[in-house]
Amino acid sequence: MCTTIQRSKEAVLQVLANVKDPEIDTVSIIDLGMVEGITIENHTVKVEILPTFVGCPALEMIRGNIVKAVNKLEGVEETTVTFINSPPWTSDRITEKGIQGLKEFGIAPPPKYMKEDGSWHVDCPYCSSTYVTLDNIFGPTACRSILYCKSCKNPFEAMKLISSTM
């Protein structure tokens, strides 16, 4: 009985909710909308993950952390992680919990839409001011940009908008 429960999809999801982004410990891979599929066959768990950015060097780390975490579940003998491209990850997959987690870390959540010229706007994650400047579309990781808040004088980062309309 016990092993069946441990190997249920829900149990796997619960475990994955504790697999954090290696660089942002306030959000999990579930919060980021990266988990696309979970299949359980006998004692094997298969997890399908959508990479946020193709060249993200954290992917292998995430793979390792998923395997380690899911393997701890009773009755699981093998966990495999596959990175898939379809559907593509888009920034609107980030959940409400993910948005809160990002803000807590000082990262503005991704904007919802893009202006006609291809640019976008976010508010300061610290003071919510809208008086911000974009210092660099590119940031410390592929998925983030660098901005500056003119109101509270804090530099901050934002998750880039990634959308299939781009």
Add this chain to the structure above:
Amino acid sequence: MSITTLNPENKKAIIKLLYQLADDDFLYAYRGSEWLGLAPHIEEDVASSSIAQDSMGHAAMFYRLLEELGEGNADDLAHARQSHERKNCILVERVNGPGSYMENAQYDWAYAVVRNYLYTTAKKVKIQSLKQSSYQPLADVAVKVDMELHYHLLHWKTWFIQLLSSTDEARARMKDAYVQVMNDFTDVFSFGKDAELIKVYNLIDTESVLKQKWIDTITPVLESVQLEIPETFDTGKLNGRNGDHTKDLQGALSILSEVYDMNPAVAW
């Protein structure tokens, strides 16, 4: 269409195309990475190296598609192939300038901006076409790459227009770089001797269609900075798609593969 239902000729066509796409981004990313620490200012260092990283990710994904088609391990495909086996266009293998990134680098930022902008616009045209590719795994990858390209294009377009609208010296250097880059555009839209094979299986638009779409895309930008597309930019010399390359490629490959060559059997 999935891997198992491919007929041998169709599979061959996909493989030929994938080598070109993979090698293009592999070398483009490498030349971009050589600017790390040398870019004009710190924000540009962050931006251009981030673009190089994304582009290396694109190359890795194309190599992985080759791996899935039985061409061997992706790392080996990236590192172990000799220069005459490479299918990248000449433009991406060219050095950034005299010297090396370790010492006495006399790299030309104008050349970097022009090469990167024109390469990225060409890549965008190809990727948009690949989104309708008959090979679904490639079409899926193209959707993903296209989203990232949006930011690359925005970046290089800004530099391109601003430098061409700047001081006399900046404009003169940009115009020199433009001539240099256009002289190397011969094989960017070529599929070499595999063109017919690639065409048959509807993997991507034909060379002439891609080229025309590219001209349509960049013409308004060029006009806005009083530049014209030279009439003779496709009178070819070397064609990288057929394995013809300059000695610059050999130099790049030996640095890129230095660590790999120490012990190819090591797992990363």
